[in-house]
Amino acid sequence: MLQITCPHCGPRSEIEFRCGGESHIQRPGPPEDVSDAKWSEYLFFRKNPKGIHFERWLHRFGCGRWFNIARDTVSHEVVQEYPIDSLAPTITEKTR
């Protein structure tokens, strides 16, 4: 069970949150201009990296707000929390 720091409420146990999966996925549109291939990529294809993963979480049993985290999928270390509307940060050895 991870410990995640909600930007609004502070560190809390994973059981209070819901994971929304990979973040920063651009929803393509308008629909008539989107190819089947592009749409299927948006719906189904995910990076699933070994290492830093940018993902969004909902503090479901807390403030009810969505936010982003950068999490190392090997160590489960949460390297950074950042607002839902921010771009993905650059993670280097220094920022960790």
Added chain:
Amino acid sequence: MSGYRLDKGGHIDRSKPLDFSFEGKKYSGFEGDTLASALMANGVSVVGRSFKYHRPRGILAAGFDEPNAIMQIEAGPHTIPNLKATGIELYDGLEANPVNAWPSLAFDALSINSWLSRFIPAAFYYKTFMWPDWHVFESTIRKAAGLGVSPKCPDPDGYEKHFAHCDVLVIGGGPAGLLAAQAASRSGARVIIVEHDPEWGGSLLTDPKQMDGEHSDAWIQKIVDELQEAPQTTVLNRTMAFGVYDHGLIGLCERVTDHLPISSRSGIRQRIWKVRAAQTIIASGAMERPFVFPNNDRPGIMLASAGETYARRYAAAPGRKVVVVTNNDYGHYCAQSLKKTGVEIAAIADARLQQNTSLPDQIDLNDYPVFFGTTVTNSSGRHRVRSAQLHEIDSAGKAILGRSRDIDCDTILMSGGWSPVVHLFSQAGGKLVFDAKVQAFIPTTCEQNIVCVGAATGEYSLTKNLSEAANVGVNAASKSGFECRAMAVPKITESEESSVRAMWQVDVSDIRSTGQKAWIDFQNDVTASDVKLAIRENFQSVEHVKRYTTLGMASDQGKTSNVNGIGVMESVLEKPMAQVGTTKFRPPYDPTTIGAFAGRRVGDNFGPLRALAAEQEHKEAGAKFDDYGGWSRPVCYLQGSESEDEAVQREAKAVRQGVGMFDASPLGKIEVFGPDAAKFLDRMYANTMSTLKAGQCRYGIMLDENGIVFDDGVLGCLKEDHFLVGTTSGKATAIAEQFEEWLQCEWTDLDVVTDNVTSAWSVINLNGPNARALLQKFDCTIDLSPNAFQHMQMREGRLAGVSCRIQRVSFSGELSYEVSVPWAYGASFWQALISEGEAFGVYPFGIEALMILRIEKGYLHVGSDTDGMTVPQDIGFGGILAKKKSDFVGRRSIMRPDAIRKDRRQFVGLETISGQTPLRVGAHIVSLGKVIPPIHTQGWVTSSVYSPNTAKPAALALVERGTERYGEEVQVWDLGKSRRARIVRPGVFDPEGRRLHV
């Protein structure tokens, strides 16, 4: 000859004798005994039968590592299977039984397996019972090869869960753990220290020392007292750390009342702790390894450390004449301390050569015969070992032909070297390396804030371990931000350990006893030859060998067998230990009660149901309740002696004749406010909402992003920037959450606020020709006349002085008012309707009658008449979608080639051609003619009832090209029987909808 109680010594209270029974026979022990030590003191040698061969087995170990003494304790609801006798604290009246012996331990009918053993090697079951089917054999095999039996009745015990946070968690209450905890606690840090044993002190309980001139018992007591007095420190004995998870989360299981006689237990039995620790110190000690030699499983053959623990801690001598076999110094220490208790040492066989071994001065080699360069190669005896066969070994470890001696004994103590208990460290993600000096896997680094101290590091000097523990305790506290001074470490005299000679398996290939089985995993009956067979069959990875042979898969999880198994693999694969590696350690470290994980979430508390405001009124009206999406709701209201079916039919009829009232409170109600509210709803719903005027309602259909129909409901416009979204009862929370996800994550430019007000309003639905007349009896500020308030409109106002919202929407096809009042008025509004309604023939009706009414009308129910493949075109929304220009959730997906296929299954009605019984839901639609499965299915029945208002069955279905086929006859096939039916438009009652608009 066997074990016996020593006259003096031990941590037992001889003034408190306790009676217990084992296999029906009465015995007695003392307070402080475990079941295992009490059995040993009573001279019981055979405590179990082995898993596969049903060989008689005795106690091997004294702790978590015990593989043989597996017990079923107590009977009836309190029975617990598969406990280790070494972990059961003796209490008065304890009843214990072996788990794998029939009819008795002394005579086990299945011990014939032992004679057949050469025919049942590893994977025998996989290979033999393939034909015709494993299930033919399964029940017999499970009976033969099994452990205890689970209780047949509900668990009468209580459990609970507890969350805790600390700066430093110390796992293990031996000398290193205690000192580390003391160091950390003195800094003021929040410390939790846990010990699975009832007593503190670990190895000092067996081997007390003079520490700073005082007895170690006094030293232990001082530290425990200090920790207990420290207000921010929690001290937990009888508590096992069973798992280490992410981000410093440790699972603990506290045994609160297990050590008490059942009659004197009260309160909860066990408590699970979920501790979030900033720093964790693992002081879990080390476990000794047995020797792998032919017939090493005879009762009376045990670990040397276990022999010493029984004799010194429990005053239960393991036997009267002992042979010690060792490959390290400990065997000699053990023999000495046993001799002091009065046990005769017949001989020591040390695998090391004398010239390579520098034993400390206090070891006197003249007390008893000591044979160097010698090891044990066989044992004799039946229900107890009677002699040990010792052989000299050559430099490669091979027993030399002709150089043997047999020594009479009743006990063989084995010291095959020590393995640090690295399970928890490994679970945390810590890396292990094989250390050649101590011949064991030892912990190195870990990404988490977890360190090992004491014997768990592979260092066995108490002096060194204590000074390291003091440092580690100070460091852990200071990493959590607490300052503390360095600790003084008690002075102890001890000598340097010398080397260990690796002895993974005694090599008997030259002395013609290779046909004899040498056990590695005692509990799962895995022998060295099984491991070799697996490797011959090309299972090379340690994980594969484990699963093929079941090595290390028993309830002891290979605590005594893992490293020896890897050692045997090393010699066969000719790969060093480090490359063979270990299997992954996983939680739990030791079996943990499932009831403790469940805690209080059992029975009605497992998934508490939500209650309606008028629940009591429903009960009084005869309601039968059931769980509908987490709400406890009336199925129907029973009158007199009628059956449930009769009640449902009566209710469905009454609604269309007079007026029915239905508690619709769980219907999802989400308010959507803001200048962009209409734009937002246009994006969330497949149809257009922005054209709604204040006071109007519209049926809305919602898709998921895959284009699949997700929910439907009625949306009402209160003002141009304020909407009330109705959802189905089960989806209210999910949809409120989806609204927020889209607003917060995708459309951050929209100025919208949402609020799930589902449980703020109690909703009662009045249906039927008399609905208006009944409502008009109330003092209401809303004009209810047909022209002022039309179908699909909504109004806000006051009803009998209480604020209300009324929507003219209908799921029954009747004139219908959905009246919402604040939740607190739900019950009184219901009562008022019942008393006012008498004159209008009012009846309450439940969900099942509502289902009949909507099926009669052909109204779709999302989830019943749609499935995970239904797109809106399939249910008649193709035209509306074609007109909508703007994007919405799921839009692109319903333009996929598959979504616009011509032969999709479409929502239709089915009319039965013969018979009055309803079609079966799930029955398949097939073409006419003889049905020989497998056959192409054109679809299936999705909803089906007997319609009391048309006096015939009514059904809805999803059928291929259904809407092009109205009037066509099909076959409806179900479990080998077919019936004729005709595809029709959905809705058999009032298809013109006249009753809606009165």
